Amino acid sequence: xxxxxxxxxxxxxxxxxxxxxxxxxxxxxxxxxxxxxxxxxxxxxxxxxxxxxxxxxxxxxxxxxxxxxxxxxxxxxxxxxxxxxxxxxxxxxxxxxxxxxxxxxxxxxxxxxxxxxxxxxxxxxxxxxxxxxxxxxxxxxxxxxxxxxxxxxxxxxxxxxxxxxxxxxxxxxxxxxxxxxxxxxxxxxxxxxxxxxxxxxxxxxxxxxxxxxxxxxxxxxxxxxxxxxxxxxxxxxxxxxxxxxxxxxxxxxxxxxxxxxxxxxxxxxxxxxxxxxx
Amino acid sequence: xxxxxxxxxxxxxxxxxxxxxxxxxxxxxxxxxxxxxxxxxxxxxxxxxxxxxxxxxxxxxxxxxxxxxxxxxxxxxxxxxxxxxxxxxxxxxxxxxxxxxxxxxxxxxxxxxxxxxxxxxxxxxxxxxxxxxxxxxxxxxxxxxxxxxxxxxxxxxxxxxxxxxxxxxxxxxxxxxxxxxxxxxxxxxxxxxxxxxxxxxxxxxxxxxxxxxxxxxxxxxxxxxxxxxxxxxxxxxxxxxxxxxxxxxxxxxxxxxxx
Numbered sequence: 001x002x003x004x005x006x007x008x009x010x011x012x013x014x015x016x017x018x019x020x021x022x023x024x025x026x027x028x029x030x031x032x033x034x035x036x037x038x039x040x041x042x043x044x045x046x047x048x049x050x051x052x053x054x055x056x057x058x059x060x061x062x063x064x065x066x067x068x069x070x071x072x073x074x075x076x077x078x079x080x081x082x083x084x085x086x087x088x089x090x091x092x093x094x095x096x097x098x099x100x101x102x103x104x105x106x107x108x109x110x111x112x113x114x115x116x117x118x119x120x121x122x123x124x125x126x127x128x129x130x131x132x133x134x135x136x137x138x139x140x141x142x143x144x145x146x147x148x149x150x151x152x153x154x155x156x157x158x159x160x161x162x163x164x165x166x167x168x169x170x171x172x173x174x175x176x177x178x179x180x181x182x183x184x185x186x187x188x189x190x191x192x193x194x195x196x197x198x199x200x201x202x203x204x205x206x207x208x209x210x211x212x213x214x215x216x217x218x219x220x221x222x223x224x225x226x227x228x229x230x231x232x233x234x235x236x237x238x239x240x241x242x243x244x245x246x247x248x249x250x251x252x253x254x255x256x257x258x259x260x261x262x263x264x265x266x267x268x269x270x271x272x273x274x275x276x277x278x
Numbered sequence: 279x280x281x282x283x284x285x286x287x288x289x290x291x292x293x294x295x296x297x298x299x300x301x302x303x304x305x306x307x308x309x310x311x312x313x314x315x316x317x318x319x320x321x322x323x324x325x326x327x328x329x330x331x332x333x334x335x336x337x338x339x340x341x342x343x344x345x346x347x348x349x350x351x352x353x354x355x356x357x358x359x360x361x362x363x364x365x366x367x368x369x370x371x372x373x374x375x376x377x378x379x380x381x382x383x384x385x386x387x388x389x390x391x392x393x394x395x396x397x398x399x400x401x402x403x404x405x406x407x408x409x410x411x412x413x414x415x416x417x418x419x420x421x422x423x424x425x426x427x428x429x430x431x432x433x434x435x436x437x438x439x440x441x442x443x444x445x446x447x448x449x450x451x452x453x454x455x456x457x458x459x460x461x462x463x464x465x466x467x468x469x470x471x472x473x474x475x476x477x478x479x480x481x482x483x484x485x486x487x488x489x490x491x492x493x494x495x496x497x498x499x500x501x502x503x504x505x506x507x508x509x510x511x512x513x514x515x516x517x518x519x520x521x522x523x524x525x526x527x528x529x530x531x532x533x534x535x536x537x
Contacts, residue, residue, distance in 0.1 A: 148387040155377045159363040166381030213414045
């Protein structure tokens with residue numbers, strides 16, 4: 001199987017998977033601890049509107065997706081700042097509207113939309129070199145910003161009210177975090193596709209949470225787990241000749257189930273132990 | 279009398295058609311140990327949120343003395359009602375307490391210095407939780423979590439400390455210990471204590487007010503029956519349970535007949 005490493009497309013796929021894992025380990029940690037899973041789902045599905053627009057205008061669909069996700073992130077953030085009620089309903093509407101806009105634009109685009117499917121379900125084996133360069137730049141931006149403002153992000157995601165009492169610019173950091181979520185989503189579209197983004201964004205961080213007690217250690221373990229899942233998923237999909245995005249997600253969810261099962265089993269044993277007067 | 283640190287002037291707050299605060303006036307002086315009591319839903323937390331700048335009043339204003347600085351909020355320490363944030367967050371007690379220093383750091387990007395770490399150690403020591411410093415907050419008991427929250431409020435060396443129902447979730451011995459700590463802090467800062475439980479007010483308070491939409495003040499440290507009646511809209515039984523010192527004044531015979 002190792003001779004496959006000789007192919008450039010396979011090395012590119014592995015590189016893309018690792019780059020995406022760095023972004024989703026770091027940003028996914030915030031998504032999990034701040035409970036922004038549904039917001040992230042809304043942002044990622046709004047990306048399809050951008051992909052459709054890209055097709056329609058004849059530009060790179062990922063560029064369209066970037067514009068759409070960042071705009072959606074800023075819009076949702078602005079509504080959140082105003083303390084609107086029914087936030088989850090608004091997110092649901094944005095979610096569906098993004099998909100609907102995408103479908104309309106794809107329909108309006110004359111001719112056939114090539115690899116539309118790969119945007120929905122990902123195809124990491126087809127990642128071109130240029131996209132890898134773009135992903136590298138995005139990862140550098142994400143790592144740089146989080147490294148600079150680690151303490152501020154911690155304060156704002158832990159207790160926004162107290163952060164406000166301390167005069168920190170809470171709204172600005174919340175918006176910045178949503179923009180970083182949007183950029184991460186764009187990166188992940190290449191790897192697992194719009195529909196499966198949310199799983200890769202949250203599962204490594206959720207497993208990591210079980211075993212770590214600090215934000216930075218949670219990020220580190222989430223990056224390692226994400227890289228492991230994508231590499232195993234890519235390898236399996238090559239060997240079995242099945243779609244890579246779905247394989248990566250199934251590897252991740254299986255690992256999550258095992259981690260939860262081990263934790264559950266441990267607490268049941270502990271419970272039995274204490275019940276027996278231990 | 280010296281200048282008040284914080285002045286609440288004729289503050290009105292309406293939420294979803296209900297008047298929560300009605301023309302509230304309040305001055306907090308540097309040497310105050312101020313207790314604000316009132317029933318649940320009387321607007322106590324709302325008043326604190328207005329003072330903290332977390333809620334904009336419909337009318338009226340909150341003024342801060344020049345001593346409170348231009349970055350005024352960082353001169354206030356706040357102990358919110360328990361469980362207003364996620365205790366499952368991956369953070370150690372030390373990091374949580376240290377985060378209370380961020381309001382003192384102005385250069386970007388914010389980094390903790392030696393002074394910040396010293397202050398955090400002192401605050402942990404004051405609250406008697408130094409040995410828990412490297413534990414995660416989700417592994418603490420309710421009383422220990424509450425101490426950590428108070429330590430975070432102290433670490434910023436505030437001029438005013440606002441406490442919102444700080445003893446609701448802790449047992450009586452911890453409560454008594456907690457009031458001893460507050461007594462020591464009085465030298466360093468003004469304290470405003472908000473509670474619905476008139477039985478837990480410590481004996482060293484300087485002033486008491488009753489809040490139920492309107493604020494009923496008395497400028498002394500005793501609660502009078504008419505203040506309570508005005509605030510609770512019904513005669514209140516003035517027997518306090520298990521408090522060594524009564525903040526409730528002796529009331530006349532006819533008051534007892536009312537009750």
